[in-house]
Amino acid sequence: MSTDPNLTKDAAAASNPAVDGRELIRFENVTKRFGDNVVLDGLDFSVASGKHVTLIGPSSSGKTTILRLLMTLTTPDEGRITVGGGQLFPANGGEKRLREVRKNIGLVFQQFNLLPNMRVLRNVMEAPVQVLGLPKDEAEVRARELLDMVGLADRADAYPGRLSGGQQQRVAIARALAMRPQVLLLDEVTSALDPELVAGVLDVLRDIARSTDITMLCVTHEMSFARDISDQVPMFDAGRVIESGPPEKIFSEPELDRTREFLGAVL
Template identity: 55%
Template sequence: MEDMSAYPLRLEGPDVPMVRFMNVTKRYGSLTVLDSLDLDISEGEMVTVIGPSGSGKTTVLRMLMTLETINGGVIYVDGKPLTHMEKNGTLVPADPRHLRRARADIGMCFQHFNLFPHMTALQNCMEGPVQVLGLPKAEARARSEELLDMVGMIDKKDQHPARLSGGQQQRVAIARALAMRPKVMLFDEVTSALDPEVIGEVTNVIRKLVSEHNLTMLMVTHQMGFARDISDRVCFFYQGKIEEQGPPEELFGNPQRERTQQFLSAVKEAG
């Protein structure tokens, strides 16, 4: 059993990050997917994770969404433990109730849009605020319409997902996640299921979020040009660790580690 006394019950001080992975390990049987990961993401920062398949990129997002349990370490969101809770002055693994409450601060957009097929775009956006946050329907409608307008989908608010293109569905999915007013927004390969001609629709929405909203964002993508364009910091993952990280112009323009250089040149050739 890990000694939890080394982990604070809360993060205190003026520079507390919005997200902190503290010595986080994730294993599937004998396979270590994340190996003692330390990663801080500041409030309002846009961090992009890149790396080869199997490097642990999506696992980072899944653990933040509490879709995976961790085998070691602690994840904190806004100074409070996400994966653990306090009991008798020490941290113990979080129970489902704590996870549900903590998860409310986190929004996620997946590669596949996961919209409710029997609901219109507007109903999809209203569902969470009404059912989970307890917002009055009129307030949830106003919030949802404002967000659908922001992602350029207000004219399609009464359409069901089957009547929308992939790019349109993904933009509704972003509005739906934002309707919950998350502190942290996660994007997992949100353009990879889309036709090339509509990728711009979605990347433009994310660009707008970055420039106009002080949201903390973590994105996994294989689109290097987009990552370079939009990120405050890029982390290159390899074998469950951060091999190299830095501002995009440095990491893409002058990578220091051999593995990063190999990966970026392979991506360039493939593209």
């Protein structure tokens, strides 16, 4: 599946603010433990606005924990995290300040998490109305544009249970973009899909990456997708970035044996 590039650009431009190429996300000496297990070990890591960064590495290397920290679904044990110049951790300004910082972040989960009792259109509209205070008519226009962008304009009145898994995930992408996030987090978004549905979702994300300036931070085992859309590919192992570079370097000429070993197992 492929969407109209002009439509993609117009719809997404209404969904996220312009970028300036400056640093958007920073992790400074961040450590996260679960019991005796050190998941992130003094991590220093940053993402510039407008860049597409794909985190690769073995399971349990800390990649998804980064996304969970950015969504404040968990908290670091040590270190500092900032998003768009606003401090996320340590918490500075209480829950109200955290909500303001979180508004800049959209997350697409492995599971679609659509509201089953709401039609597709309302699933996409609900958060902009309730969280951003957007008028319903404006939210509806934006939602319909985004559903058109992901190829589901004709399913706006359907309930999620009437959609395939791939269609539900595309609705979830539209829902995340409807909040005008500065950064879109993608957490193994195809891992719960049947193999024949994966390509359609990845095509939508490729069109967004190629046609818009939205910042993307992606965790995936789809290495061809990572190669296609990324500006930077950090390789994670044992809670640290052990190597990072543009995709042509990481996938073709990695410096470390550990990176070559991992890629040899997944490519």
